[in-house]
Amino acid sequence: MTDTVIDVQGLRRGYAGGFEAVRGVSFSVARGEIFALLGTNGAGKTSTVELLEGLAAPSGWGSPQRSWGKVRVFGLDPYARRAEVRPRTGVMLQEGGFPSDLSVAETVRMWGGVTTGARPAAEVLELVGLAARSSVRVKQLSGGERRRLDLALALLGRPEVLFLDEPTTGMDPEGRRDTWALVRELREKGTTVLLTTHYLEEAEELADRLAILHEGELVLSGTPAEVTATRPARIRFTLPAGVPAARLPLALHAAAYGRRVEIRTERLQADLTELLRWAHDSGVELAGLDARSASLEDAFLEIAGNRRSTNTRNENRNDDTMAGTR
CATH class of the missing domain: 3.30.70 (Alpha-Beta Plaits)
Structure with missing residues (x-):
């Protein structure tokens, strides 16, 4: 066993047409740590997390000798050895596809039937605050309640590593705070959490460390205090x-x-x-x-704004160069 549970080195991911969504990203996550992956839309967060979850392998274009980097979870390749890694992880996607006519309890029992070592349905629904809604059909749940159900399914197998993709979207303030408390409790019990979120307050409240992605590159990382200390x-x-x-x-x-x-x-x-x-x-x-003092939002917006200004200047410079060659 090692203290590093997630290890990402020089990771790249490309798509058809030559677009590279992840460009040489490196970071690690320790056991029992909450790590937040932040970035604007299109920054490469989801593409990175899908590689960690074993849904795809690193990929790209160019020289066949070029390395597309590596990702390890529990020291294993999560794509090549998915059968060993997947039972030890829990995944909360941005949106779950639940049968709308099943009740909440029926949905959890159905999912539990294909989950190794699943918790009892009543236990996990109590954990996420849905015990009183167990007999309600999924289609009658609010958006925030559906997110709680997503979280319940991610926790069914008592995961050692939990991937949370925008976990509190649609929740009211009380639901968000309850979810934060649950995530902290899981961390205290040794669960490693990798979180993506657009709520910067959420990252500031929860994360032990974080990384900010922009256009597929990791531009800043550290504890929330270290990141905000770089800004006035x-x-x-x-x-x-x-x-x-x-x-x-x-x-x-x-x-x-x-x-x-x-x-x-x-x-x-x-x-x-x-x-x-x-x-x-x-x-x-x-x-x-x-x-x-500076907030995480200040740091985030300044990074996005500076990078956008740099890209605009580069595009204008390229246009000027091309005009001079005509």
């Missing part, structure tokens, strides 16, 4: 009428949008102290004052 904090406030932003201390590097002011800083405490001292000495009230 911000201070926002509104100046009173007649007080221009030019009166602010020059050291604060403020950007003004009318009377609304934003300061981005890597010295939050020092700059906030400087601002409050100036406001006190000048008799100025700072309406709507808000000071906070």
Whole structure:
């Protein structure tokens, strides 16, 4: 047994027409860790997770000698040795295809019939908060309840590794919080969780570590604190009428949008102290004052925006080059 449960090295995945959705991605996940894989639509998250689940093998185009990378789960190739890996994993897809006329309990029992070492239906429904809905037909469930049923089926076999693809989509705030609590409980009992989500608060709340993908490449990884520490904090406030932003201390590097002011800083405490001292000495009230460290959303949006700007510049440069050769 090893502490590394998921190991991905130089992973690539291509599709017909030469499109490469995953381009040299590498990361590892330790036993009992919650790891979040983040990215915009089309970043390569689902393509990566499908390789981890053993639904496909790494692939691509070009030289036959070129390596498409490797992925290992429990030290095994999840595609070539799927029969050994699959019983030890649980998979929650973005959307399950349930027979709509079966009840919730019937659906779980049906799925349990093809699951190795399945929990009793009543136990798993209690676990995900659907015990009171066991006799309800699937077609009568809300979107959030269907996600809970998806999660119940993923947990049936007491998985050592749990893949969660957008697990709380459609859930109300209470359902989302309950699911977070369950995921933390599973982690405490030793389950390894790989999570994809568009809710950045969810990743910040749950993940021990995370990786951000963009256009098939891994651009940033670390703990949530490490990722957010790479971005500046911000201070926002509104100046009173007649007080221009030019009166602010020059050291604060403020950007003004009318009377609304934003300061981005890597010295939050020092700059906030400087601002409050100036406001006190000048008799100025700072309406709507808000000071906070960078969030995961700030880091995520900045990465996406910077990469998009770089791609636009490269496309324009290529267009200019092509125009010069005509």
